[in-house]
Amino acid sequence: MFDFPERYRVPFDGSFKLNKAQTAEEHHKTEEELEDQLKKLVKKIDKLQQVLYAEDRHALLLVFQAMDAAGKDSTIRAILKGVNPAGCQVFSFKEPSAEELDHDFLWRTARCLPERGRIGVFNRSYYEEVLVVRVHPEYLAGQNLPRHDNLEDLWEERYTSIRDHEKHLARNGTVILKFWLNVSKAEQKNRFLSRLDEPDKNWKFSAGDVIERQHWDAYMQAYETAVQTTSSHYAPWYAIPADDKAYMRVAVAETIVNTLEALQLAYPKVPPAEQAKLTEARRVLEAEGKT
Numbered sequence: 502m503f504d505f506p507e508r509y510r511v512p513f514d515g516s517f518k519l520n521k522a523q524t525a526e527e528h529h530k531t532e533e534e535l536e537d538q539l540k541k542l543v544k545k546i547d548k549l550q551q552v553l554y555a556e557d558r559h560a561l562l563l564v565f566q567a568m569d570a571a572g573k574d575s576t577i578r579a580i581l582k583g584v585n586p587a588g589c590q591v592f593s594f595k596e597p598s599a600e601e602l603d604h605d606f607l608w609r610t611a612r613c614l615p616e617r618g619r620i621g622v623f624n625r626s627y628y629e630e631v632l633v634v635r636v637h638p639e640y641l642a643g644q645n646l647p648r649h650d651n652l653e654d655l656w657e658e659r660y661t662s663i664r665d666h667e668k669h670l671a672r673n674g675t676v677i678l679k680f681w682l683n684v685s686k687a688e689q690k691n692r693f694l695s696r697l698d699e700p701d702k703n704w705k706f707s708a709g710d711v712i713e714r715q716h717w718d719a720y721m722q723a724y725e726t727a728v729q730t731t732s733s734h735y736a737p738w739y740a741i742p743a744d745d746k747a748y749m750r751v752a753v754a755e756t757i758v759n760t761l762e763a764l765q766l767a768y769p770k771v772p773p774a775e776q777a778k779l780t781e782a783r784r785v786l787e788a789e790g791k792t
Contacts, residue, residue, distance in 0.1 A: 509739045509752065511681075511732035517740075519725040524685035525744040535747040542754035543583045546620075549761040550588045554618035555768050560675045561620045561761065566628050567682035568720060569710050570692040571743045572750075573624055576682065579750045580757065581622070590615050593624040602644055606630040606659065607666055617674055627666070628679075628727055631659050635723045636716050660730045671735035678760055679736060680753055681728055684743040686717055 511517045530538070553559060565573045581589050592613040601609040607627050615621025634640045635656060641649050649655050667677055684692075693714075696706040713720075732738040739756055743749045771779065 509741055511728050511738035511740055513733050515729055517729040519721055522683050522740040523742045524683050526742045526748060528748060532747045535751050539751050539754055542758050543580060545758045547584045550584055550620055552766040552768060554588050556766050557618045558674055559764060560615040560617050562615055562675050562677045564623045564626045564679040566625060568684055568689060570689050571682040571684035572746050573682060576750050576753055577622055577624060580754045589620045591622040594626060627663060631656055631727045632723045636719045663731050667736035676760060677736040679738045681738060681740050682743040682749060683740050688744040
């Protein structure tokens with residue numbers, strides 16, 4: 502096993518720098534070995550989720566952010582394949598609706614938070630408001646804010662709101678893991694070309710993807726600041742190398758397993774009064790057919 506949580510966890514002291522975040526990791530595992538490891542980790546996630554549900558004290562929120570073609574969708578599918586669907590909730594957040602724009606920027610995701618006992622997944626999230634909106638501040642016009650004359654103050658206020666929001670969730674039993682799938686610009690180009698080359702993948706490509714790619718540097722600066730400013734012990738960021746999808750998925754899955762195991766989850770113990778009822782139920786069942 503790798504030591505992913507320690508290796509890729511973003512520091513909580515604001516020292517994170519983009520140029521130190523890897524997009525690829527040297528390792529000696531074959532793709533088949535990584536896939537086998539992932540299957541074992543997914544089985545563990547499934548078992549841990551069952552205890553999470555039975556204990557009913559915590560929820561797990563997984564937040565995924567990345568540039569286009571980094572592998573968010575496929576990673577979410579891979580780590581939840583085999584996990585009880587009743588124990589998971591996945592929400593994707595794209596362009597906000599008119600109703601969502603008439604609320605504060607945390608409203609649409611707050612409605613989708615997982616209840617205790619479940620694993621909730623955000624494919625993109627409230628972080629879009631300090632990522633894509635920061636790169637494209639013209640989007641603020643549609644939000645009808647009471648003021649946004651000083652954008653630097655606005656971003657700082659949103660970072661504060663995010664930190665406070667996450668702290669509130671953590672205090673109330675939601676365990677938060679945030680994954681930035683860090684793909685390189687060169688690898689994104691290769692994946693875009695693959696989508697163009699393969700007819701079955703054409704639907705995944707949009708001309709807008711190339712336009713957004715032209716803002717790469719601005720996005721990287723926005724990611725660095727957001728991740729640097731909002732990684733905390735109660736809601737840590739993990740900067741996961743994303744150029745190797747098989748490795749990336751194992752890194753994400755192992756981080757989830759380690760986090761759930763650290764909760765020391767346990768099935769509830771039946772109180773003595775209820776235990777007596779169970780004993781009586783056994784007696785009645787075993788007595789069937791004996792008379």
